[in-house]
Each structure stands twice: as C-alpha cells, then as structure tokens.
Amino acid sequence: MQIAFAVAAAVAVLAAFVAFRTFKSLQAEKERAAAEAARLSAEISKRDEDLRGSQEARSALESERRALEESLSEAQSTIQAQLAKIQEFETQVGELRSQAEQALFEHKSQQRFFGRKAKDTFEVVKQRLAAEGFPERIDDIAAGPTKSLSEETKRLLKEVESWMAQGSMEDPDVLHLLGILDFARGDAKRAELRLRAASRTSDVPLLWENLGDLMKHTGRGKTAVQHYKKAARSAPENSPVHKKLGMALFAAGEYAAALKPLQVALQAYPSDLELHLHVAFAYIEAGEYQKAIDLSHSGRKRFPKAASLAACAIVAFSKMKRFRDAEMAFQTAMEIDANSADAYIARGFAYLEEEKPKDATKAFQKALEIDRNRPRALYGLGRAANREQNFETALGHLKKAVELKPDYAEAWYEMKTTHEALKQFELAVEALNKAVSLKPKLA
Numbered sequence: 319m320q321i322a323f324a325v326a327a328a329v330a331v332l333a334a335f336v337a338f339r340t341f342k343s344l345q346a347e348k349e350r351a352a353a354e355a356a357r358l359s360a361e362i363s364k365r366d367e368d369l370r371g372s373q374e375a376r377s378a379l380e381s382e383r384r385a386l387e388e389s390l391s392e393a394q395s396t397i398q399a400q401l402a403k404i405q406e407f408e409t410q411v412g413e414l415r416s417q418a419e420q421a422l423f424e425h426k427s428q429q430r431f432f433g434r435k436a437k438d439t440f441e442v443v444k445q446r447l448a449a450e451g452f453p454e455r456i457d458d459i460a461a462g463p464t465k466s467l468s469e470e471t472k473r474l475l476k477e478v479e480s481w482m483a484q485g486s487m488e489d490p491d492v493l494h495l496l497g498i499l500d501f502a503r504g505d506a507k508r509a510e511l512r513l514r515a516a517s518r519t520s521d522v523p524l525l526w527e528n529l530g531d532l533m534k535h536t537g538r539g540k541t542a543v544q545h546y547k548k549a550a551r552s553a554p555e556n557s558p559v560h561k562k563l564g565m566a567l568f569a570a571g572e573y574a575a576a577l578k579p580l581q582v583a584l585q586a587y588p589s590d591l592e593l594h595l596h597v598a599f600a601y602i603e604a605g606e607y608q609k610a611i612d613l614s615h616s617g618r619k620r621f622p623k624a625a626s627l628a629a630c631a632i633v634a635f636s637k638m639k640r641f642r643d644a645e646m647a648f649q650t651a652m653e654i655d656a657n658s659a660d661a662y663i664a665r666g667f668a669y670l671e672e673e674k675p676k677d678a679t680k681a682f683q684k685a686l687e688i689d690r691n692r693p694r695a696l697y698g699l700g701r702a703a704n705r706e707q708n709f710e711t712a713l714g715h716l717k718k719a720v721e722l723k724p725d726y727a728e729a730w731y732e733m734k735t736t737h738e739a740l741k742q743f744e745l746a747v748e749a750l751n752k753a754v755s756l757k758p759k760l761a
Contacts, residue, residue, distance in 0.1 A: 436481035439474055440492050446471045447495075452502075454524065456509075456531035457562070459502050475499065490520035498528060506536055523553035530562065542566055550579060556586040561593060568596055571727065571757040573603035591621050598630035602637060610634040614647075625651040625658035632661065636668035644668040659688040659695070666698045675705040693723040700732050709739045727757035 450468060453459050467475075475496075482492060497512030513529050530545035546563035553559045564580030567573075580597045587593055594617040601610035614631040621627060628651035635644035648668070651661035666681035679702045685695040696719035703712035713736045719729040730753035737746035754761045 436478050436492060437489065439478045439481060440489075440495070443471060443474045443478060444495065446474065454498065455558070456498060456501050456528045456535065457558075459498070460531070460535050464502055488515060488519075490516035490518075490522070490525070494520070494522070494525050494528070501532065506532065510536075521548075521552065523549040523551075523557060523559065525549075527553070527557070527559040527562070530559070530566075534562075534566070539566060539570065543570065555582055558583075561587065561590075564600075565596065568600055571603075571759060573600045576600050577604060589620065591617075591624055591626075594621070594624075595626055595630065598627070598634075602630065602634050605637075607634040607638045623654055625655040626660040628654060629658065629660040629664035632664035632668050636671040639671070641668065641672050657688050659685040659692055662688065663692065663695050663698060666695070666702070670698070670701060670705070673705075675702040678702045691722060693719040693726055693729065696722070697726065697729045697732065700729065700736070704732065704736055704739070707739070709736050712736045713740070725756050727753045727760055730756065731760050 446468070450471065451465055452467065453464060458464075478492065479496070482489070493512045493516035497509045497516065500506075500509035500512060510529075510532055513525065513532060516525055517529060526545050526549035530542040530549060533539070533542035533545060543563065543566045546559055546566060549557075549559045550563050560579040561583035564576045564578075564583055567576035567579070577597070577600050580593065580600055584590070584593045584597055594613065598610045598613045598617070601607070601613065611631050611634045614627045614634070617627045618624065628647050631647040632644045632651065635641070635647055644665075645668075648661060648665045651658055651664075655661070662681045662685035666678040666685065669675070669678035669681060679699060682695045682698040682702065685692055686699075689695075696715045700712045700716035700719060703709070703715060713733065716729050716733045716736060720726050720733070723729070730749050734746045734749040734753060737743070737749055
C-alpha cells in the first residue's frame, strides 16, 4: 500500500511537473503568437498606409497628366496658329522678293542704259577734244595756256558726268579724261581724286604718267617717280614718260637708276640736246667716264654748236685724271663758243681735280661774268675757297648758291665742311641735315 501510494504520489508529482512545463511552454508560445500578431498587425497597417500613399500619388500623377495634356493641346493650337502666320509671311516675303528682284533688274537695266549713254557721249567728247587740239598729258597743260573748249564740248562733258552719276559708273577711261579736264580748270585736288579712282582698275601707261605729272606739279616729286616707274613698265619706247622718269631720278641724285630710262628716251628723241647732256652727266655721276666722253663726241656731230657737250667731256677727262685731254676739250668748247659758261664751269671743276684751286677760282669767276645765275659756279667757288682755307669767303659763295638753288644738296654739304672749319658746329649739323634730307646718299 505504501509502495503504491508512493508510486501514485511520484506519478502525481511527475504529472504536476509535466503539466507545469506544458503550461510554461504554452504560455511562451502564446506570448510569441501575440508578438507575431502585433508585428503582422503593424505590417498590415504600414501596407495600408503605403497603399493609401500610392493611391494619392497615382491620383496626383493623373491630375498632372491631365494638366499636361491640356497644355499640350493649347501648345498645338498655338503652333497651328503660328504655322498659319508663317505661311502668310512666306507668301508676303515671296511677293516682296519678286518685287525686289524686278526692281533690281530694272535698276541694273537703267544703269546699263546710263552707262552706254555715258560711254557713247564720252567717245564723241574724245573726238571733239582731239579735233580741238586739247592735250592728253597734264605736263602739256601745265606748260602753257590751253585752248578753250567749245560750248558744245562743255555741254557734252556735263552730259557725260550726268550719265555717269545716274548709272553709278566708274569707268577708268572716262575718269582719266575728266581728271585731266579738272586739272586744266585748276582743280588739282579733284583731278587727283578722279585719276586715283581710275588707277584702281587700270594699268594704262598714260594714266600713270598723268598721275606722275600731277604729283610733280603739286610738289610731290618722290611720288611722281613711283608713278612714272609704273607707267614706264608698259609704255612704248617712244613715250615721253621714259624721259620724265630719267629726269626725275637724275634730279633726285639717283644717277645709275636714271641711266636706263634716259637711254631709252635718247633713242626715241635723238635730236634732244637736253637728253644728251643729262645722259652724259648721268654717266659721269655713275662713274662711267669713257661712255660720257663717247657720247659727247658722237653728240657733237649732231649738235656742232653745243659747247655744253664739250663741257661734259672736260669733266669726264678730269675724273679720269687725263688733264691734258681735259684742256683740249676746253679749247674745243672755246672754238665753238668762247662765252660758254658751261665750259668755264667744267674747266673749274677740272682744275679742282688737278689740285689747282686758284685756276679753278678764275674759271668759275669767268663763268659768273658770263651768267650771274649759275649756282654750280658759286658752288665751285665755295669748294675752291675751302681748299685754300678761305672759309668766310667760301661761306659767302655757298650761301649765294643755295639762295639761287635751295635744293642744291652738294652746296649744303660743302657748307657743312665750311661751318666745321669755322667751329660753327650747330650750323654744320643744320647744313648736314639739310643736305641729307635733299639727297640721302650724302649721309
């Protein structure tokens, strides 16, 4: 009984323990289930919130889409209206372009008409000017009074200018002629404008020659040389521009450069004594003394009474130190003309080459007795006086020389030497600057 009771008690205790453990396990499971239920409830709530948010977003997007569709519809309507306006404008532009093209065509037709009228009238004017003996070179116009134009020619000239203005025409031949006529009327400024306008599209030698003439007669010698050079490139050999170019270069002291155009001119004008003399002196200044002597001898056959040609030989012989030949050339000049100032001046410079300043002084003084207006003789006297150290006397002669010929570069240069000898150094610098400005090679 006791054993059965003990077993029953043990069973009861074990059952109670098992029941307790089972209870605890069930209690823990209940708590886990409650926690999971709470989590799931929270998740469900969050999902519900997300769903409500998505629905609101969808609703907002839908509203925005509808608004965009309305804006797009309005924009398409505006574009259609603008396209209609553009089409209208294109039609108007096409009409205006057609009108402009027609107006341009008519304008060009009018210009061509006025241009033809100007050219036709210009040809008539040229013929009338030729018949009336009007010069075609500015140099010839400047040389003396020209014959007045007839009233009919003046009328035609006005017509030419009128047609040119209406046709906006700048024909170089017409401008060239009008420029010459402007110069003849005394309007050198307008003449220059016309000739320069013509030169932009023309290489006609006569045009460039006239531009050179205009520069020369308005005191722009260096520019004149450039225009003469351009004219001489294509001018015929019998054109006077070769002589003009040679003379201009000679006057500028560019003797070697002057030789070629002077020689061309001499072939065209063999009876021109001035050309013979310039060519001979250009040979001398360029150091080609024998050629100067040969030209002097051949020239005397054509000009037997020209003592000045023999004077060229005197200078050339003296440069070659052939003083006896220089004396013989002087005697020849005396036989031709005993009162040749050129011969005495040449003899004076020959004496200076021979280191005979006293004899040179006598020769220069004799030249001045024959012709007081000889700056070269005064220059020679200045050089001779400097050689003898008579500096005050030399200064007097040289001042007179530049009074007669202000652009006498060699005289200014000799004056520099005289001022230095007199210790007048500032005046010496002034004289040197003057000489170099006139002839840069003297520097």
